[in-house]
Amino acid sequence: MKFPGRRRHKHYFPVEDKDPLTKQLISANSLKRSYIVGIDQIVVDIEAKVDSSFLTKFGLHRGMSQVIDDETTQALYQELQDKNLVDYEFAGGTIGNTMHNYSVLADDRSVLLGVMSENIKIGSYAYRFISNTSSRVDLGYLQGVDGPIGRCFTLIDESGERTFAISPGLMNRLRPESIDEDLIAGSAALVISSYLMRTEKEDTMTQAAIKAVKCANKAGVPVVLTLGTKFLIEQDPVWWQTFVAEHVDILAMNEEEGFAITGFEDPLLAANKALDWVDMVICTAGAQGMFLGGYIDECWKRHTKHALMPGAITDFNQYEYSRAMKRIDCETPIKAFTHSAPYMGGPDAIKNTNGAGDGALAAVLHDLSSNVYHKLNVPNSSKHQQKALTYSSLSQISKYANRVSYEVLVQHSPRLSRGLPEREACLDQAHWEQ
Ligand SMILES: Nc1ncnc2c1ncn2[C@@H]1O[C@H](COP(=O)(O)OP(=O)(O)OP(=O)(O)O)[C@@H](O)[C@H]1O
Ligand SMILES: O=c1[nH]cnc2c1ncn2[C@@H]1O[C@H](CO)[C@@H](O)[C@H]1O
Secondary structure (H helix, E strand, C coil): CCCCCCCCCCCCCHHHCCCHHHHHHCCHHHCCCCCEEEECCCEEEEEEECCHHHHHHCCCCCCCEEECCHHHHHHHHHHHHHCCCEEEEEECCHHHHHHHHHHHHHCCCEEEECEEECCCCCCCHHHHHHHCCCCCEECCCCEEECCCCEEEEEEECCCCCEEEEEECCCCCCCCHHHCCHHHHHCCCCEEEEHHHHCCCCCCCHHHHHHHHHHHHHHHCCCEEEECCCHHHHHCCHHHHHHHHHHHCCEEEEEHHHHHHHHCCCCHHHHHHHHCCCCCEEEEECHHHCEEEEEEEEHHHCCCCCCCCCCCCCCCCCCCCCCEEECHHHCCCEEEEEEEECCHHHCCCCCCCCCCHHHHHHHHHHHHHHHHHHHHHHCCCCHHHHCCEEEEEEHHHHHHHHHHHHHHHHCCCCCCCCCCCCCCCCCCCHHHHHC
């Protein structure tokens, strides 16, 4: 496990300490590992630049992620080929991306659950998915299917807006019996998306996902839900509110999805509302950066050293230096929030915003899993006197998440090709010496 945030920290994992005593106590071989599990509809992204008439021709709603039938798929793909519009084909899937990015950032294991074609031809979509996924993502639990994985046509129009058209193949055929309960019970988090609930009669993905969620709930493993697309939530916000309140511990959304589920347009107020249902919430807001909210116990609250921020909730960032806790672990729970503007004000040139939110979530998961890892291996550390959900403060996590989003914005793919630099060139030496 590579640790998130600043490297020279008193709690930074002591494995690398030169002290012979610590070395003796914790040899790298005896370390217990932490991992996270994600479930996804396994898809390859086929990205193409199109104009809005293309979307109209195929009956696609701009900005939405929608499922298309085989006939539309064939016609659409043919037109993309004929006009030579395909820019690139790469492994995708909102949770697939998140697991990949987590494993790249943490340099550690994540497990991806879903389906995979049993017979894989070199160059096929299944082959491409596997070869574009980090070797740290454990694909050993994928369930075989006799047919193709899904394809996600990622259509970018003149305005830069992206529209997803999903040709599902057999991506929704994950069966409940393929969910390994011990694997989930032993994980640091179970990560799912709202897309898993969009299935047809013959599909088993929703039942499989619900089984995994119930198993995580029973084992006390945090369930992390990312909302995927606002249109899905708008169809039945009350169902989603109830599902989130009953089964989800951490909610990730962008401001549009936040509005769809909470009714609040302001991302801070949407995050505030979501905390009535969950322990922690991430609300990304494009060029506005991101808001992160959570609970802390009165006795563990830490005041910020940053300026207090105005907003719909006065001084909302006053306790942003605190580590997030489960509400149930707080005697006197207080809601705490933080906001980070885009790293360095955002890149000069954005290559592609696709997956910027997935990247932010991967960073939050990295922090969460680091806490579990540290606790597994150094349970007596003073750090764990506080029963916290995260390794770092809300403020540090949100800066880290924004930093990762930036990295996604300056590259083409939603999947990171490498981890973050050990030291940021823009920060002076003194930052690392404290
Ligand atoms: N136009 C922009 N300028 C600067 N930073 C941006 C911009 N758009 C996105 N970001 C950065 O990326 C993060 C996530 O962006 P956004 O809210 O667009 O995610 P999202 O809609 O969930 O993305 P996706 O669903 O594609 O993963 C923001 O918190 C911010 O740090
Ligand atoms: O229905 C879906 N299921 C799973 N993943 C999806 C779906 N629609 C879009 N994406 C995925 O979202 C990522 C960006 O966040 C894209 O890489 C795309 O593959």
